Amino acid sequence: MRWNKISDAVIRRLPLYLRVLDELANESDTALISSQELGVKAGVGPALVRKDLAWFGEFGKQGVGYDVGFLRNELRKILNLEQELTVALVGVGSLGEALVRYHLKRYADNDSFNLRLVALFDSDPAKVGTLVEGIPVMSLEDIPRIVEEEQIKIVVVAVPADGAQDVANRFIRAGVKCILNYAPVKLTTPDTVQVASVDLSLELQRLAYYIPKHPN
Amino acid sequence: MRWNKISDAVIRRLPLYLRVLDELANESDTALISSQELGVKAGVGPALVRKDLAWFGEFGKQGVGYDVGFLRNELRKILNLEQELTVALVGVGSLGEALVRYHLKRYADNDSFNLRLVALFDSDPAKVGTLVEGIPVMSLEDIPRIVEEEQIKIVVVAVPADGAQDVANRFIRAGVKCILNYAPVKLTTPDTVQVASVDLSLELQRLAYYIPKHPN
DNA sequence: TAGATTGTTAATCGATTAACAATC
DNA sequence: TAGATTGTTAATCGATTAACAATC
Numbered sequence: 112m113r114w115n116k117i118s119d120a121v122i123r124r125l126p127l128y129l130r131v132l133d134e135l136a137n138e139s140d141t142a143l144i145s146s147q148e149l150g151v152k153a154g155v156g157p158a159l160v161r162k163d164l165a166w167f168g169e170f171g172k173q174g175v176g177y178d179v180g181f182l183r184n185e186l187r188k189i190l191n192l193e194q195e196l197t198v199a200l201v202g203v204g205s206l207g208e209a210l211v212r213y214h215l216k217r218y219a220d221n222d223s224f225n226l227r228l229v230a231l232f233d234s235d236p237a238k239v240g241t242l243v244e245g246i247p248v249m250s251l252e253d254i255p256r257i258v259e260e261e262q263i264k265i266v267v268v269a270v271p272a273d274g275a276q277d278v279a280n281r282f283i284r285a286g287v288k289c290i291l292n293y294a295p296v297k298l299t300t301p302d303t304v305q306v307a308s309v310d311l312s313l314e315l316q317r318l319a320y321y322i323p324k325h326p327n
Numbered sequence: 328m329r330w331n332k333i334s335d336a337v338i339r340r341l342p343l344y345l346r347v348l349d350e351l352a353n354e355s356d357t358a359l360i361s362s363q364e365l366g367v368k369a370g371v372g373p374a375l376v377r378k379d380l381a382w383f384g385e386f387g388k389q390g391v392g393y394d395v396g397f398l399r400n401e402l403r404k405i406l407n408l409e410q411e412l413t414v415a416l417v418g419v420g421s422l423g424e425a426l427v428r429y430h431l432k433r434y435a436d437n438d439s440f441n442l443r444l445v446a447l448f449d450s451d452p453a454k455v456g457t458l459v460e461g462i463p464v465m466s467l468e469d470i471p472r473i474v475e476e477e478q479i480k481i482v483v484v485a486v487p488a489d490g491a492q493d494v495a496n497r498f499i500r501a502g503v504k505c506i507l508n509y510a511p512v513k514l515t516t517p518d519t520v521q522v523a524s525v526d527l528s529l530e531l532q533r534l535a536y537y538i539p540k541h542p543n
Numbered sequence: 544t545a546g547a548t549t550g551t552t553a554a555t556c557g558a559t560t561a562a563c564a565a566t567c
Numbered sequence: 568t569a570g571a572t573t574g575t576t577a578a579t580c581g582a583t584t585a586a587c588a589a590t591c
Contacts (some may be wrong), residue, residue: 120555320338377549
């Protein structure tokens with residue numbers, strides 16, 4: 112499986128399709144779905160659904176549609192969701208702790224997900240050695256060793272803005288290729304490294320633009 | 328000020344520019360910046376910077392560049408950041424509470440932000456009437472009244488997936504035009520309403536695609 | 544004036560949509 | 568077979584980049 116240089120716009124829609132298929136697989140006994148239906152449920156045009164899927168193979172049957180279970184399985188393979196995703200989080204401040212407690216643990220028992228949060232890191236010596244939700248907090252010095260030992264695949268960056276680039280660099284040097292960034296900065300990374308950003312203030316400022324000038 | 332139908336791709340970059348200008352205004356005494364420099368700091372090409380800004384007016388001087396303080400101010404006006412942004416949050420579960428405690432309060436005292444979280448809502452009668460960080464939790468019945476009284480501009484949806492569309496509809500009916508959605512569902516809204524989504528599992532599944540097949 | 548950088552138009556690039564032959 | 572829907576190619580649409588005259 113080597114489909115090089117498929118646009119990220121395409122990749123971003125695959126989880127959308129997968130979510131629809133997960134629902135169908137659970138809640139109903141629909142065994143087949145057309146690009147039309149799948150598109151409506153995912154909020155994407157039918158032609159685009161077919162084009163997106165066609166990058167990876169011929170998953171449908173003409174005149175019939177796509178087999179829900181089969182397509183779901185193929186998407187899980189394409190997205191690397193069959194394997195366990197080992198995750199580390201750096202920055203055990205209030206945000207980091209909230210993420211550990213409320214977010215990441217939630218995905219531990221998800222259907223189409225196999226996420227395991229294995230390590231926490233913090234620069235504050237007072238926090239190193241403590242446990243949060245049973246997960247040990249380690250020093251930034253330990254990053255290379257733990258990434259290697261635990262085969263960390265994704266790191267969640269939840270440190271303040273001015274430390275984010277530095278910790279990102281440390282994980283990149285240790286071999287991590289996927290970063291989920293909560294710090295309000297644009298991380299500079301080699302293009303072998305993928306960054307997803309959750310930047311609440313950018314989103315809020317964008318929304319503010321759409322506030323009507325005169326009262327509702 | 329009515330610049331109708333400017334692409335959302337443009338609007339999304341304005342907060343990026345504003346962030347750069349905020350930093351310059353604080354940390355240094357740089358009074359002028361070129362589209363070149365601003366682009367580098369924001370991660371955007373210089374031609375695009377000029378084109379984006381030109382949608383809203385002529386803010387620069389040929390041969391000189393843009394005045395940092397002036398441009399910052401213009402962007403704040405364009406993005407509606409001069410006025411107080413009154414926010415409500417619905418869904419006081421573990422996620423909602425974490426958002427209240429760790430995220431939204433943080434923006435209360437931000438330089439280029441004037442966010443005020445004024446009301447919480449929950450469908451659980453046991454929670455209605457309690458306070459979270461000093462903010463009262465109210466019943467969904469109260470949505471129309473409170474939106475009107477407090478002039479709520481943005482609602483943060485932090486309810487489970489199956490309740491999200493319903494609560495979104497309630498706020499839309501009450502006149503809210505901006506929704507920040509944390510529920511893992513695509514909200515269907517009239518196109519007079521803007522939705523920003525924070526969907527962690529979609530981001531993680533996207534990142535997973537980029538995990539190398541064979542060990543780092 | 545000479546040098547620099549804007550605002551803007553034209554060219555390029557990429558992503559989405561429409562159309563349809565292949566085929567289940 | 569007749570009807571439906573895929574996979575794919577060609578057409579369209581929109582967004583980014585390049586280029587440059589205007590001008591500070």
